[in-house]
Amino acid sequence: MEILGVKFAPLNVPLKRRLETLSAAVWIVFLGFGDFIGYIVTAYILFYTEILRYFLLLYFVWMYYDWDTCNRGGRKEWWTRWLRNCAWLRHFCNYFPLKLVKTTDLDPTKSYLFCSFPHGILSTGVFGAFSSDFLGCRELFPGLDVRVVVLDQHFKIPLFREYAYLSGTISSSAKSLNYVLSTKPEEPFTGRATVLIVGGASESLECKPGTYRILVKRRKGFIKIALKHGTPLVPVFSFGETDIYDQVYGSEGTLFRRVQHFIRKKIGIAPIILLGRGFFQYSFGIIAKRKPITVVVGKPLELPKIPHPTTEQIDEYHELFIKHLVELFETHKHKYVENADSVTLELMS
Secondary structure, eight states: OEETTEEBOOTTOOHHHHHHHHHHHHHHHHHHHHHHHHHHHHHHHHHHOSSHHHHHHHHHHHHHHHTTGGGTTOSOHHHHHHHHTOHHHHHHHHHTTEEEEEOSOOOTTSEEEEEEEOOTTTOHHHHHHHSOSTTOHHHHSTTEEEEEEEOGGGGGSTTHHHHHHHTTOEEOSHHHHHHHHHSOOOTTOSEEEEEEETTHHHHHTTOOTTOEEEEOSSOOHHHHHHHHHTOOEEEEEEETGGGSOEEOOOOTTSHHHHHHHHHHHHHSSOOOOEEOBOSSBSSSSSBOOOOOEEEEEOOOBOOOOOSSOOHHHHHHHHHHHHHHHHHHHHHHHHHHSTTGGGOOEEEEO
């Protein structure tokens, strides 16, 4: 039904689909406003409650004790098990729906650096594929402790940090990456798969439906750290990631884009004006659109262990990785992209 140009959802939508839409709405609230909510709730408890404030002070002591966990592999597996298998995540994965595809077997005793593209607005595919068990991550990659890398600042926000930890994520700091790539995981795991979203927040500014623009030409730090530990690089591509949201787009060099970059550098998060859908209508809102996302995990690119790689060596393996990534995209785009012949992978600086 359409009224004044607004397309409304039918009244007889099944409860299952309503719950899926609700799960997607909760997701954007957590990710888009979680840091802010964490600060507001903390301030309210501290200044406007009589008893809870003392529990909050105890929580601050816990934060101090727990401060470096994000740089030491994150929470243990039994901490994250409940959230990875909760009904909310099942509805979330079914909403789009999300799908995880493996193209080759990985050695369960080795450590891998999964290099994921594109970032999209919220890296929705990566979250559903690797921070939940509903897409078969544990079965597809047995023995591997899979951890998604997120902004370090999320682990410094009171209350919200606990959600980040329960999602099984770790910090994006160099200390954190060096730790997970140089140490063996605890039982029951025998190897590691560290999922790094290489393009970061800057790449989200390039997210537009039907396009795949990735920031990789100047991103070489992941190559350096992988060479330092001799860690194989595994390209990961989320087909459909850029289709679930549109945004108010400002091209590079415009005042709007300069303001976005300025805010991103200050707070670490790209300020994006989302164009999605609402809960009861499809024309506008901040909820992601119901579009399929397929996360494809490619074949590993083996790297030698070079403790102190030179600039030339970094450039050499960076070029090899880009070729590996482009090959993955071109091989699978006809399966998961509409009008695939007209869609190309744009490599941006």
